[in-house]
Amino acid sequence: xxxxxxxVGAGECGxxxxxxxxxxxxxxxxTLVGDEPHLPYERPxxxxxxxxxxxxxxxxxxxxxxxxxxxxxxxxxxQAMAIDREAHKVRLSDGSVxxxxxxLLATGSTPRxxxxxxxxxxxxxxxxxxxxxxxxxxxxxxxxxAIVGGGFIGLELAAAARKxxxxxxxxxxQPRILMRGVPAExxxxxxxxxxxxxxxxxxxxGIASIADDGxxxxxxLAGGREIVADLAIIGIGAxxxxxxxxxxxxxxxxxxxxxxxxxxxxxxxxAAGDCxxxxxxxxxxxxxxxxxxxxxxxxxxxxAKNMLGAxxxxxxxxxxWSDQYGLSLQISGLSDEGRSIxxxxxGDGAFILFHLAEDGRLVAASGIGPGNAVARDIRLAxxxxxxxxxxxxxxLGSQTVKLKSLLAA
Amino acid sequence: MSDWVAACAAGDIDEExxxxxxxxxxxxxxxxxxxxxxxxxxxxxxxxxxxxxxxxVMDDIIECPKHNGRFNYKTGDARGAPVCxxxxxxxxxxxxxxxxxxxx
Numbered sequence: 001x002x003x004x005x006x007x008v009g010a011g012e013c014g015x016x017x018x019x020x021x022x023x024x025x026x027x028x029x030x031t032l033v034g035d036e037p038h039l040p041y042e043r044p045x046x047x048x049x050x051x052x053x054x055x056x057x058x059x060x061x062x063x064x065x066x067x068x069x070x071x072x073x074x075x076x077x078x079q080a081m082a083i084d085r086e087a088h089k090v091r092l093s094d095g096s097v098x099x100x101x102x103x104l105l106a107t108g109s110t111p112r113x114x115x116x117x118x119x120x121x122x123x124x125x126x127x128x129x130x131x132x133x134x135x136x137x138x139x140x141x142x143x144x145x146a147i148v149g150g151g152f153i154g155l156e157l158a159a160a161a162r163k164x165x166x167x168x169x170x171x172x173x174q175p176r177i178l179m180r181g182v183p184a185e186x187x188x189x190x191x192x193x194x195x196x197x198x199x200x201x202x203x204x205x206g207i208a209s210i211a212d213d214g215x216x217x218x219x220x221l222a223g224g225r226e227i228v229a230d231l232a233i234i235g236i237g238a239x240x241x242x243x244x245x246x247x248x249x250x251x252x253x254x255x256x257x258x259x260x261x262x263x264x265x266x267x268x269x270x271a272a273g274d275c276x277x278x279x280x281x282x283x284x285x286x287x288x289x290x291x292x293x294x295x296x297x298x299x300x301x302x303x304a305k306n307m308l309g310a311x312x313x314x315x316x317x318x319x320x321w322s323d324q325y326g327l328s329l330q331i332s333g334l335s336d337e338g339r340s341i342x343x344x345x346x347g348d349g350a351f352i353l354f355h356l357a358e359d360g361r362l363v364a365a366s367g368i369g370p371g372n373a374v375a376r377d378i379r380l381a382x383x384x385x386x387x388x389x390x391x392x393x394x395x396l397g398s399q400t401v402k403l404k405s406l407l408a409a
Numbered sequence: 410m411s412d413w414v415a416a417c418a419a420g421d422i423d424e425e426x427x428x429x430x431x432x433x434x435x436x437x438x439x440x441x442x443x444x445x446x447x448x449x450x451x452x453x454x455x456x457x458x459x460x461x462x463x464x465x466v467m468d469d470i471i472e473c474p475k476h477n478g479r480f481n482y483k484t485g486d487a488r489g490a491p492v493c494x495x496x497x498x499x500x501x502x503x504x505x506x507x508x509x510x511x512x513x
Binding site for chain 1: 463
C-alpha cells in the first residue's frame with residue numbers, strides 16, 4: 001500500500017504541486033501541510049489589489065470543493081516539526097505522524113528581520129494574509145506610514161497606502177530604490193511615480209535606531225532625521241525557510257540545495273519554490289534562489305512531475321512583475337548576467353531594456369510602462385533568452401522590427 | 410435582426426496577432442490565426458480580468474499578459490495554471506474586408 005505524497009508548505013508552490021500530482025493521474029494519498037489556517041492562496045495580491053480593497057479576501061488556488069474532489073488532504077494550522085528520513089515519516093506539531101513515499105518541501109520564505117532592538121507592535125512585516133489584514137487596518141487618510149526598504153514589497157505597499165490616503169515615507173539605505181535586479185533607468189521611473197503621488201523617498205541613509213512604544217514607531221536615521229509613524233512596515237527582503245531540512249541533514253546553500261530536477265541529496269525528498277536554491281540551466285547552471293510567484297508555480301508543477309519519476313530538468317527563465325499605480329514592470333532573466341543594454345521604446349512612455357552578455361547573447365529584458373504595455377515583448381524576450389539567441393542589437397532597438405520575427409531567425 | 414457586428418477591417422490585425430474590440434459596454438479580443446482565419450473571445454482573462462489583447466498569440470494559443478494563463482482562442486479552452494475557467498468564444502466571419510463578430 002502506498003504511503004503517498006506529503007507536501008510541507010501550502011502556498012502557491014505546494015498547492016500547485018498537489019493539484020499537479022492529481023492532474024498527472026497519481027492515485028495514492030496526497031497530503032498538503034500548511035501552517036496558516038487558510039486554503040492555499042496567491043500571495044501577490046497582498047501588497048497590491050487586496051491591500052486597497054475595503055474587505056481583503058483570500059484568492060484561493062483551490063477551493064475546499066476542488067481539494068475534496070481531488071482527494072487532496074489539507075492539514076492546516078500545523079507545523080512540520082521533524083523528518084525521519086530513515087522511516088520516511090514527517091512529525092507534525094499536533095503530534096500526528098505522516099508516512100511518505102516522496103516528500104516535497106515547499107516551505108517558502110519569511111521576511112528578513114531588521115536586526116535592531118526597539119521594534120514593537122508598530123513595526124510589522126508582510127508575508128501572510130493575516131499580516132496583510134493587520135497592515136490594512138492602519139492604511140487610511142491621516143495615518144503615517146514608514147516603509148523600511150525600497151524594494152518591491154515596500155514600494156507596492158507605499159502605492160497602496162497612498163491610494164488609501166496615508167502619508168508615506170520610504171526609507172532606503174542604498175543610494176537608490178530597487179538596487180537589486182532593477183536597472184537604474186527603470187528604478188528612476190518608479191521613483192518619480194512615487195514622488196508624483198506624494199511619497200517621501202529617502203535614499204542613502206541607514207536607520208540608526210527605532211523606538212516603538214506600541215502606539216507609534218519613531219525611526220531615527222544615521223543622518224539625524226527622525227520619522228514618526230503610526231506603523232513602520234519593514235520590507236528588507238526574505239530568507240528561505242530551511243530549518244526542517246537542515247535538521248534532517250539535507251544540504252543548505254542559500255536555501256535547500258536541490259539539483260536541476262529539484263531533488264535534494266535524499267532521492268525521496270524534493271524542494272521547490274522560494275525555499276530552494278537550484279542550478280539555472282539558462283545561465284550555465286548558476287545556482288540561484290528565486291522569490292517569485294511564477295517560479296513557485298512552475299517549480300511546484302515540476303516537482304510533482306519528478307516525484308512521479310518524470311526526470312525532467314528545470315529549464316524556465318526567471319520572470320517577475322510588479323504593479324505600482326498605473327505602472328507595470330516586468331523582468332525576464334537575470335539582468336546581472338548582462339554587460340550592455342539596448343533600449344527599445346514602445347510608445348506611451350513604455351520601454352524595454354535588453355541586457356546582452358559579452359558574446360551578444362540576450363540574457364535578460366526589463367520593461368516598464370502603463371498597464372500591460374510591455375507584457376508581450378517581455379514574453380517574446382523570454383523565449384529569445386530561453387533559445388540563447390544572439391539578436392542583432394539594431395533589431396532589438398528598432399520599433400519597426402517585430403520581436404517575433406527575431407524568434408524565427 | 411442581425412447580431413453580426415463589424416469589429417475591424419481584415420487587415421487591421423497581423424497574422425498570429427490579437428486586437429481589442431469594445432462594443433456595447435463589453436470587451437472582446439479578435440484574433441487572426443497564422444493560417445489567416447479570424448476568431449473572437451471575451452476580452453478579459455478569466456483569472457484576473459486582464460485584457461487579453463495585450464498578450465501574445467502563438468499558433469492557436471493566447472497567453473494572458475499578466476500571469477501567462479493560456480487559452481486556445483479557437484475553442485476557449487483554458488490550458489493550464491493559473492487559469493481554470495474557459496473563455497467564451499463568438500462566431501466570426503469576414504465579409505467585404507470587414508471582420509464581423511456575432512455577439513449574443
